[in-house]
Amino acid sequence: xxxxxxxxxxxxxxxxxxxxxxxxxxxxxxxxxxxxxxxxxxxxxxxxxxxxxxxxxxxxxxxxxxxxxxxxxxxxxxxxxxxxxxxxxxxxxxxxxxxxxxxxxxxxxxxxxxxxxxxxxxxxxxxxxxxxxxxxxxxxxxxxxxxxxxxxxxxxxxxxxxxxxxxxxxxxxxxxxxxxxxxxxxxxxxxxxxxxxxxxxxxxxxxxxxxxxxxxxxxxxxxxxxxxxxxxxxxxxxxxxxxxxxxxxxxxxxxxxxxxxxxxxxxx
Numbered sequence: 001x002x003x004x005x006x007x008x009x010x011x012x013x014x015x016x017x018x019x020x021x022x023x024x025x026x027x028x029x030x031x032x033x034x035x036x037x038x039x040x041x042x043x044x045x046x047x048x049x050x051x052x053x054x055x056x057x058x059x060x061x062x063x064x065x066x067x068x069x070x071x072x073x074x075x076x077x078x079x080x081x082x083x084x085x086x087x088x089x090x091x092x093x094x095x096x097x098x099x100x101x102x103x104x105x106x107x108x109x110x111x112x113x114x115x116x117x118x119x120x121x122x123x124x125x126x127x128x129x130x131x132x133x134x135x136x137x138x139x140x141x142x143x144x145x146x147x148x149x150x151x152x153x154x155x156x157x158x159x160x161x162x163x164x165x166x167x168x169x170x171x172x173x174x175x176x177x178x179x180x181x182x183x184x185x186x187x188x189x190x191x192x193x194x195x196x197x198x199x200x201x202x203x204x205x206x207x208x209x210x211x212x213x214x215x216x217x218x219x220x221x222x223x224x225x226x227x228x229x230x231x232x233x234x235x236x237x238x239x240x241x242x243x244x245x246x247x248x249x250x251x252x253x254x255x256x257x258x259x260x261x262x263x264x265x266x267x268x
Contacts, residue, residue, distance in 0.1 A: 003192040004051025006243040010206055010227060011052040015095040018103060019048070019191070020135060020168045021056035021084075024063065025077070026070040036195060037065040045080035047192070055083040055093055057135040059105035060169070063087075088116065090124045099213060102129025104162075107137040110169060111149050114156035121160040130218045131211060132162040139170040139187055144260070146174050146186035158182035163220060164209055173203050173253070175260035176226070183209070183224065193231045197238050202230045203253050204242065228253035 004011060011017045023038035025045060032039075040047075048056065056077060063086065064071065077084045083103070085091035090104040102124030106112040117134060124132050134157045138150050146154075146167075154165045158180050165184040167174065174187035189204035210223035228245040232238045245253055 057105035
């Protein structure tokens, strides 16, 4: 219960929390040729369930660090009751309140295809998704700004019917863009991050969108929240326990993200 304990007021009080799961979860063993290889034991699914995470996407560059021989990650997520989808896949998930959410995940070596993502969004809409969320592992590592591929893919996803596109991969906070009645967050940064004992930049965000369901109609509220956070409770080391930012730190992170978003709006 430790990693998500400081953010449960957010994750436990929504209908659906979605994360990018950037590791294998398995009790099987195998070698890896990668310098940075991430493997968690099967019991680590408890971190997600106790953290009130309902859905995990596995389309990223670490999902297959240990190859097919330990890739029982999906079976372990199933056993824990956690919804999931992987590279180029779309999945329908029904929340406790009865809302049908379509989630599409993509990595494609950090440069996904706009056409493929748009087709995936349309397929989920056709299958009955009332809301479509796209999870994209893209962009340039350690960059604070989105690249042309991110803009093209994110906007194509919204044009095809997605409501939210959230990105990860750069390990930094990147701007958000309100586009064609949808929202694109180019990178939310890290969160429960075990890859570094003291990350240079610990800033991150939880993005939260509220929807109102009236009969068969689903409408986005203006209630969009960018919840400023840090990957650690300490400034000089990684405690692997994100915490919500407060006071001056909260204002600094919010201003950092808003300033970047204003630049996108001005350029458009």
